[in-house]
Amino acid sequence: MGNGTMGIIDVKNFEKSFKGRNIHKDVTFTVNKGECLGLVGGSGSGKSVLLKSLIGLIKPDAGEILIDGELINSFDDDDLRRLRQKVAYVFQNGALFDSMDIYENLAYPLRAHTDFSEDKIKEKIERILELLGLESICHILPSQLSGGMQKRVGLARSIILEPDVILYDEPTAGLDPFNTKNIQDIILRLKATGVTSIFVSHDVPSALIVCDRLALLSEGQIVLCESVDNINNNPNSHIHKFLNGEEI
Ligand SMILES: Nc1ncnc2c1ncn2[C@@H]1O[C@H](COP(=O)(O)OP(=O)(O)O)[C@@H](O)[C@H]1O
Ligand SMILES: [Mg+2]
Structure with a gap:
C-alpha cells in the first residue's frame, strides 16, 4: 500500500469505558469509499x-x-453539525415524531438544515418516498403504520439530506422476511449510488447480502475483518463459529 491510503472512515486504537468497564480496548478499522x-x-x-x-x-x-481525513475528536458544535449532514445515523426504532404526519417528519431535517423552498422540499420528499416504495402515505401518522413501514420512514428521514455515509x-431487527428483504434492497440501491456505509447487525444472512466485508467485534477488539466472499468460501471462518455460538 502506498502512502496516503485512507478510508472515508478511519478508526485507530479506539478505547471506551463506562463506569470502569472497558467496552472497547483497541478498535482499529477502515471503511473505504x-x-x-x-x-x-x-x-x-x-x-x-x-x-x-x-x-x-x-x-x-x-x-x-477520522472522517474523510478529518480528526473529529475535537470537533466543536458547528463542526459536528456539518459532520452529521455528511454522516447519517439510522436509529434502530426510526425515532419519528408521533404527532407529525409522515410528510412533516420528512420535511423536518430539510427545514432545519437547508434553505430549500417548499416546492423543493416537496420534490425531495416525493423522490425519497418513491425510492423507498412509500408513495401515498404522506398524510398518515407514524402510529398508523406497521413496524416495518415505520422503520422505512425512519430510514427515509435519516437519508433525506443525501449523506455520503x-x-x-x-436496520432489520424485529422485521419479518418481507420487510427484511425490502431493507436489504434499499441498502443495495443506496450503495449503487456510491454511498459508503456501516451495517451493524445480528442478522448475518442480511450482512452477507449487503456487505462487502465483515468485521467481528469481540472483547473490545476487531478480531476478524474479511471480505464476504472469503467468508462464504471458508466454512471455518470465525464468523460461522460466531453464528454457531462457538467460542472464538
Ligand atoms: N451512555 C452509556 N452509559 C453507560 N454505559 C453505556 C452507555 N452506552 C452504552 N453503555 C454500555 O456499553 C456496552 C455496549 O453497549 P452498546 O454499544 O449499546 O452494545 P451493542 O453492541 O449491543 O450495540 C453495554 O454494556 C452498555 O450497557
Ligand atoms: Mg446496539
Missing part, C-alpha cells in the same frame, strides 16, 4: 457505542476517529 462494512458482535459488545462515536455523540477515551444500527 463506496463500500458497505458489516459490523457484527454479541449484544453489549459495543456496536452502537462505536457508531455513535463516529458522529461525535460519544467521545472516545483514547484513539483517533450511512450508519445502519440493526
Whole structure:
C-alpha cells in the first residue's frame, strides 16, 4: 500500500469505558469509499457505542476517529453539525415524531438544515418516498403504520439530506422476511449510488447480502475483518463459529 491510503472512515486504537468497564480496548478499522462494512458482535459488545462515536455523540477515551481525513475528536458544535449532514445515523426504532404526519417528519431535517423552498422540499420528499416504495402515505401518522413501514420512514428521514455515509444500527431487527428483504434492497440501491456505509447487525444472512466485508467485534477488539466472499468460501471462518455460538 502506498502512502496516503485512507478510508472515508478511519478508526485507530479506539478505547471506551463506562463506569470502569472497558467496552472497547483497541478498535482499529477502515471503511473505504463506496463500500458497505458489516459490523457484527454479541449484544453489549459495543456496536452502537462505536457508531455513535463516529458522529461525535460519544467521545472516545483514547484513539483517533477520522472522517474523510478529518480528526473529529475535537470537533466543536458547528463542526459536528456539518459532520452529521455528511454522516447519517439510522436509529434502530426510526425515532419519528408521533404527532407529525409522515410528510412533516420528512420535511423536518430539510427545514432545519437547508434553505430549500417548499416546492423543493416537496420534490425531495416525493423522490425519497418513491425510492423507498412509500408513495401515498404522506398524510398518515407514524402510529398508523406497521413496524416495518415505520422503520422505512425512519430510514427515509435519516437519508433525506443525501449523506455520503450511512450508519445502519440493526436496520432489520424485529422485521419479518418481507420487510427484511425490502431493507436489504434499499441498502443495495443506496450503495449503487456510491454511498459508503456501516451495517451493524445480528442478522448475518442480511450482512452477507449487503456487505462487502465483515468485521467481528469481540472483547473490545476487531478480531476478524474479511471480505464476504472469503467468508462464504471458508466454512471455518470465525464468523460461522460466531453464528454457531462457538467460542472464538
Ligand atoms: N451512555 C452509556 N452509559 C453507560 N454505559 C453505556 C452507555 N452506552 C452504552 N453503555 C454500555 O456499553 C456496552 C455496549 O453497549 P452498546 O454499544 O449499546 O452494545 P451493542 O453492541 O449491543 O450495540 C453495554 O454494556 C452498555 O450497557
Ligand atoms: Mg446496539
